[in-house]
Amino acid sequence: MADTSHGTGGLAFDKSKRAWPNEVNIFIALVLIVLIFEALGQLLPYMKGQSMLFDFNSGRDGTILNMARIKIIILQVSIIGIIALGVTQVIITGGIDLSSGSIVGATAMISMSFAQTELVNGNPNPKAIFGPWAMDLPILVPIAVGLGCGLIAGSINGLLIAYTRIPPFIATLGMMVSARGVAKWWSRGNPISFPTDEYAAISNGNLVDGLTFGVFSESWIVTQVFDGQNPAIYFLLLAVLFHFIMKYTVYGKHTYAIGSNEDAARMSGINVAWQKVMVYAVAGMLAGFAAILLTSRNVTAQAGMGFVYELDAIAMAVIGGVSLAGGRGSIIGTVLGAMIFGVIISGFTYLKLDAFYQEMVKGGIIVAAVVLDQWRQRRAALKS
Amino acid sequence: MSDDIVLRTEDLTKHYGGVHALEGADFELKHGEHVAIMGDNGAGKSTFVRQITGVEQRTRGRIWLYGDEVNFAGPLDAREAGIETVFQTLALADDLDVPDNLFLGREMTKWNWLGPFRVLDYKGMRDATVAGLERTAVKIPNIRNTIRNMSGGQRQCVAIARTATFHSRLTIMDEPTAALGVQETAQVENIVRQLKEAGEPLILISHNMRQVMDLVDRIIVFRRGRIVANLDRDETDGQDVVAYITGAKTGVEYEGAA
Structure with a gap:
């Protein structure tokens, strides 16, 4: 029973025959898309040979990489990427979450109204929602309120799906409409602005500088890579955390088991209903956290915030190889899917092309990702 | 009650509304014994198994496992008591690998204080698998292959291997080879023989007369919800069994039962 062969009964397993993980394919797709943009940059005459990701001339960041653009690529997908981490788990159970964008809207309004500052330039806050008691509250209050809102909304989704057995599509569609209603009702459609400095610093400060106590504050990695990148850092940290949870904990294993064969999971004694409630609650909480980052970044909250974020998040997961049938996909895949998203958005800006081309191509890539994945599945099935 | 009785039922009965699916089944399984349950469709075989494994709650009757009277609230209770069932529908998660499936719902874990986020002991589960x-x-x-990429025979073997991995005290197989090809059936039958050699008690539900004659010690025949025969494999033959199944004959001790 050699541990390396993973075979029994005298059968050995030829490692060279093993299909590489799907994430490798997605990474190759990411590289190919970058190469296409680089090639277009070289070929299109008006681009004058500019590169998208490299910066050979100035080297002002101490690297040959165009750090400014790489930062923007990650930054612009990080908030929706955080939502996608939760949506990935939901889809792996075989469900779907259409409510995350609206949860962002509702949570943005509610948490922002607990984050307001009393005096703006010496005058009372013109956008005040509550009386003086809710002004200049400790930073933990709006964060707890935001995470709590997301948790409650997600739990309602989960409880509806697990205990009334209605399809996730319907339950989260209901939440999508209702939560958007809450967002508009909360301040009768008015934006909520002027948060405390601490709240604004959640997204806009330099997290790494704070964490390293100034020791490395002059180093390249702090001043160039992470400066003003807090949402990206939160995204990557949460991605690492949930990668570990999905791969190495009972929570992750049961999530995959439910999406793989719900009856088998139930017969094996997994508390399927409770596991679903947890997964939807986690997804809601991640949407709540995304709302905190979004309002902090924009130093304002509006009822329309997070509009169609749920579809972008689902698209990131799907591009990253998460199967809508459940049971298959990974956090790494979703992160790569988010990167593909970011590269496409940045790539079109870099080629100075209008945003509507972006959307056309994005749609095509979503469909192509699923077609390629199914083709790969069929081939794998035929081989065995 | 002697200790070499693995499973005993007395007057086990199940009514679905007005339908008497199972009526007064008295059954005994001795240690190390392999028993087949045969009968036509709707004769009560699967109903019988569902009462023992706690999938359904019986209308009437008592069950003893290794001398202790048991009342399972659900299939999990039965499994924890050591009854391992290979269902007709396989109950495997297609996207998980072999150790994951074997340990589904009873994973080996570390750092249990983390609650639902306690960490899986992959190495321990692989070795045990x-x-x-x-x-x-x-x-x-390759035990790390997902079930989706395995043949029907391999899948069935994985389902059966749960038994061996968990040192179950009683194995029940519900038509384990119904959907398999010749070679795969042979593979599964080899495992059954292996269990016999290891002295593991087994209840086998099967329609396959050759298989039953090859594998088991004793044959119980169900007809219309009642046990109508208890036959020693060495003292009977296929034709005899068929006669009991179809109702041409009824066991002496069961006269008046059906």
């Missing part, structure tokens, strides 16, 4: 598969002589080239 390999040991369990070797014991049942199940041949699988």
